[in-house]
Amino acid sequence: MLTHLPGFILPKHHRYLKVAKQILEVAHKVKLYRGDVLRAEDLAEQDRLAAQLVVLVKRSAPPAETEPAITSLHEVLVRNGGKIYPVSTTGDYVEMVVMAAIVAGAIRSFLLQPFKIPTNSMWPTYNGMxxxxxxxxxxxxxxxxxxxxxxxxxxxxxxxxxxxxxxxxxxxxxxxxxxxxxxxxxxxxxxxxxxxxxxxxxxxxxxxxxxxxxxxxxxxxxxxxxxxxxxxxxxxxxxxxxxxxxxxxxxxxxxxxxxxxxxxxxxxxxxxxxxxxxTGDMLFVDRVSYHFVNPSRGDTFVFKTNNIPGLADRNGNPSQNYYVKRLVGVPGERLRVDDDGRFLVNGKVVTSPEPMVLNSERATDRGYYGYLADLGDYAYAIPLNKEYTVTDRHYYALGDNSSNSFDSRGWGEVPEKDVVGKPLFILHPFTSHWGAAK
Incomplete structure (x- = not known):
């Protein structure tokens, strides 16, 4: 925003028109925020000068006509603008901070959400503490x-x-x-x-x-x-x-x-x-993609847990946490873990993605120790020592660190409606995991 216009020399025609449009935006803002506290005659003068400048802008008037009109409107806005115009350093900073907060909130709600991994249930793919x-x-x-x-x-x-x-x-x-x-x-x-x-x-x-x-x-x-x-x-x-x-x-x-x-x-x-x-890995979660494509078996995904009864507290209050696990079964798939710790889908050992293959091969040198079929006698447990078919509109979730993960084997399936997104980028700490999420 310009805070001083008299005597300001703009050598090019389009630059005068640009300044005119900027000051018209300010006039609209002053009327919107201060119209109810201004004297009627002051507001009327501002409206009259703004209307004249609009006409000049629409016909791309030459600088000889637009400069006096800009100056006149500027002088009225200085009287009418209060803290809005001329822009002070403090006012500009506050507006910037507020807008940044709004933008950050919008990004978090609709595009990218930061997510901190607290436990090692997804190790070695992701680190918890x-x-x-x-x-x-x-x-x-x-x-x-x-x-x-x-x-x-x-x-x-x-x-x-x-x-x-x-x-x-x-x-x-x-x-x-x-x-x-x-x-x-x-x-x-x-x-x-x-x-x-x-x-x-x-x-x-x-x-x-x-x-x-x-x-x-x-x-x-x-x-x-x-x-x-x-x-x-x-x-x-x-x-x-x-x-x-x-x-x-x-x-x-x-x-x-x-x-x-x-x-x-x-x-x-x-x-x-x-x-x-x-510290555990800090992820950016992509909240957009799953609005256009369905999650696939093998994806790592983040989901809400408030509709998973097996994670409610002892008083029945729903969990308010977000979890990250690997999606290992989609509706209709038949899942089982055999005695050798291999993960089977529809009767066949998985061939992708790599972490599921490494777990099935018990690649201990890479940190994968094989899958465990069950976690014990929990009320909502779905063990995999016998074949289980994933129900409609639900997903089956496991941690890559099978022996140290509380997951669908213990608390049941993930409702489709509670899927938030998938990990996109590991932004902290700066370890070998830093970069695009796997």
Whole structure:
């Protein structure tokens, strides 16, 4: 917008006409926003001068005629414009911010939506929160490194022992198979973090709600077990470890339940854990394409969960989350997972896309451990140990990280109407995943 027009020299005819059109837009805006507070005679003068300038613009009048008309209207607008005209720096900035917010909201609602992946159910295709684990006695990252890591959304955790003693991991009982008693690491306490014990003193490790500390504990104290290529990954690794620990007498029963004796002893103030948590992938989700084409088997897709009863809370309130999974079955397709962890559609092993093929081949060197047929006895579970036909207007969804994904095997199908879009671009962090989404 021009804030000063008298004496302004525009050598070309079309530039005068352009300025005339701009100031006519301002006159319309002033009338729209301030017409009810202006004196009738002031508004009438503005309308008269604007009408005269409209006539000159329509017949492409020469600069000798348009310049005086522009100047006259400008002088009236200076009196009538209030905070709208002349444009102040603050007013211009506020308008810019408001318009940017409107545009951003429109883009998010109709075109592209950012989506943060919190868990590793789609690993290794997409990353949720992951950990880089260091031995407790390793060098702690410097302040500068930690500050730089935060810019990359990476957080460093160094947990110090409260007293001298051996580090112990609390366990929960997980049944008995007739030969060995089974345990599993105790999860986080409600409303708190994970608990470890040093000597006989408990210490709480507070990590994000969506982050499981079990993998960090395994890689800290039992790195050899963490490398085992087992079907259920960390679940099977812990089971194998704890069965052997029970046989070796390394599980003690105390007043607060069973505990695994790690054999790692520390002094007060020494690190018990030393690790970084890396943020999950941030995606842009394409909300447009599925308005014109139907989702296909093999697509990764984002969907709402408020119409999936199996994800409602204990009070029956619907979930408000968005999930990203791989669409593995469309209406009418017959799905099954065989005993070798291969995924079958209509009786044949899948041949695309690559992640589904790699999972069916159990390509553990690439991070794919095969499919699991079921997740257990959930109310809305649809296991795949026998053939299942996808119902009309629904999709069947699985995570690529089959042993660590809660998906259609546990909570049922995805309604067609709740599909939001498909991942388009991974914009953060700047890792090997950055770029076009797979």
């Amino acid at each position: 992951t950990a880089e684990v260091r031995a407790p006695g390793s060098e702690i990252p410097s302040f500068g490194t930690r500050a730089l890591n935060k810019i990359q959304w990476t957080w460093t955790y160094v947990e110090l022992a409260p007293v001298d003693g051996e580090v112990k991991i609390p366990l929960d009982n997980a049944g008995f198979d007739g030969k060995d008693k089974h345990y599993r690491p105790r999860g986080r306490s409600p409303g708190e973090g994970y608990t470890l014990v040093v000597g006989n003193t408990p210490m709480v490790v507070d990590v994000p709600v969506d982050f499981g500390l079990e993998g960090v504990l395994l890689r800290t104290y039992y790195p050899d077990y963490a490398k085992l290529a087992l079907r259920r990954q960390d679940n099977d690794r812990w089971d194998k470890l704890l069965v052997q620990a029970g046989r070796d007498g390394r599980i003690e029963n105390g007043p607060k339940g069973p505990m695994l004796l790690t054999g790692y002893k520390v002094k007060a103030g020494q690190p018990v854990l030393n690790f970084d948590i890396l």
